[in-house]
Amino acid sequence: MKVLVVAVLFLAAAQAKSVADLDLQFVHKYVTPNPRHTAEEWEAIYAAAEADTPENTTGLVLGTVPQPEDAGKVFVEPADRIIAGSSAALGQFPWQALLILGGSGLCGGSLISNQWVLTAAHCMVGINSYRITLGATSRTAAQAGSVTESARQAIIHANYNDNTHVNDIGLLHLASAVALNNHINVVKLPHNAGNTYAGSAATVSGFGRVNSGNNAVASVLQYVNVEIITNAVCARTWGNSVTASNICSLGSNGRSPCNGDSGGPLVVHEGSGYTLVGAVSFGVQNCPANHPAVYARITSFLAWIKSHSGVA
Numbered sequence: 627m628k629v630l631v632v633a634v635l636f637l638a639a640a641q642a643k644s645v646a647d648l649d650l651q652f653v654h655k656y657v658t659p660n661p662r663h664t665a666e667e668w669e670a671i672y673a674a675a676e677a678d679t680p681e682n683t684t685g686l687v688l689g690t691v692p693q694p695e696d697a698g699k700v701f702v703e704p705a706d707r708i709i710a711g712s713s714a715a716l717g718q719f720p721w722q723a724l725l726i727l728g729g730s731g732l733c734g735g736s737l738i739s740n741q742w743v744l745t746a747a748h749c750m751v752g753i754n755s756y757r758i759t760l761g762a763t764s765r766t767a768a769q770a771g772s773v774t775e776s777a778r779q780a781i782i783h784a785n786y787n788d789n790t791h792v793n794d795i796g797l798l799h800l801a802s803a804v805a806l807n808n809h810i811n812v813v814k815l816p817h818n819a820g821n822t823y824a825g826s827a828a829t830v831s832g833f834g835r836v837n838s839g840n841n842a843v844a845s846v847l848q849y850v851n852v853e854i855i856t857n858a859v860c861a862r863t864w865g866n867s868v869t870a871s872n873i874c875s876l877g878s879n880g881r882s883p884c885n886g887d888s889g890g891p892l893v894v895h896e897g898s899g900y901t902l903v904g905a906v907s908f909g910v911q912n913c914p915a916n917h918p919a920v921y922a923r924i925t926s927f928l929a930w931i932k933s934h935s936g937v938a
Contacts, residue, residue: 692938693739694806698814698899714763714847716771719831721813721891721902722847724765725749725798726757732843734832734890736902737812740803742935743777745889746905746922747786747796756780756798761809763847765833771809776801781934783927792869794907795922796889797935813891813902815937819925823903824856828875828894830906834886835913843886852877852919854894854903860918871926873904880915892921 700718714722723735723743731753735745743758755776762772779799786793804810831849852875860874868874875882875892883890883906892904904921913919924931932938 693812693814696806696899697812698893698896698901699811700900712849714831714849716761716763716769717808718763719847719849719891719893720761720809720811722760722831724759724762724833724847725889726759727753728755729757732833732886733888734834734886734906735798736891736905737804737810738815738902738931739812739935739937740806741800742937743798743800744902744905744924744931745796745798746907747782747794748788748791748907749889750780750782750796750798751786751788753780758798758800760804761807764845765843765847766845771807773804773810775804783930791867791908791920793871793922793927795905795927795930797931799935813893814896814899815928815931816901816903816925819928821925822856823854823873823894826854826894826903828852828854828892828903829900830875830883830887830890830892830904830919832883832887832890832906834888834890835884850877850881852881852892854892855918860920863918864920867908868920871923872907873921873923874918875904875921876916876918880913882909882913882915882917882919884909884913 700720721737723737723745725733725735725745727733727749731749733745733749735743735758737760738744757774758777759772759774762769777798778801781797781799783793783795786795806812829849829851831847833844833847835843855874855876857868857870857872857874860868860872873892887906890906891902892906893900894903902924904924907920907922909919910917
């Protein structure tokens with residue numbers, strides 16, 4: 627499978643400015659809900675798409691570098707409580723990446739190894755410089771132990787479609803490997819590609835908008851608990867904008883990812899740690915309450931991730 631590979635250089639001028647000084651332009655895919663299929667019709671579409679998902683084919687050259695044993699483990703347990711979110715503590719989401727795109731765009735990402743960050747493809751289109759901050763919960767103040775890296779390589783899924791949002795996933799290869807510690811660590815990738823996670827409690831985090839009524843973005847990393855819903859339920863809002871390679875969530879009282887959270891992690895608690903099951907892809911403009919958020923489904927891209935990053 628071919629991929630789009632972009633070599634990127636970190637701009638010294640952007641590096642010299644603090645994130646607080648930047649005129650941030652949050653990134654988000656605005657999509658008009660269009661339920662063109664019933665849930666029953668969509669189930670048939672889903673089944674057909676599952677059978678034809680490229681990532682399920684054989685013959686790919688897979689990576690052989692395993693994740694560390696403590697992948698997905700956190701050092702501060704999250705409380706049971708973005709829009710309507712709570713502020714995160716240092717070490718609570720050690721895989722969270724803050725991405726500044728081209729000097730001003732704002733997105734999120736997930737550290738999946740000491741050299742690779744996973745994000746959304748739509749955060750990467752047309753971008754030639756990346757500022758990737760790890761180990762921080764503050765967007766506006768320097769924090770001891772955090773690191774900021776550039777990217778030596780950006781990989782956008784070759785079949786990403788900016789109109790239909792299909793295959794909205796990408797990888798950033800850090801210019802330098804980062805040291806893993808209590809504040810910077812990797813999130814575990816799913817081991818069961820057949821798990822839909824429907825009905826599971828999940829958590830989404832990011833530095834994006836905190837209020838659907840204005841454009842203010844978070845100064846402190848926010849998180850919120852949501853529920854993963856079936857794609858058939860999600861299709862009641864999104865129709866065939868949702869495909870087999872998407873996963874959806876719905877939060878109570880308007881809890882939702884929003885502009886600027888794109889590419890960020892949706893995780894579920896499994897065993898003693900957390901598993902990355904989604905990367906924020908799209909939602910309704912201004913993130914109104916009671917509308918599902920849509921993510922790239924990580925289980926659909928495990929082979930793609932392995933073949934391009936070597937992360938198994």
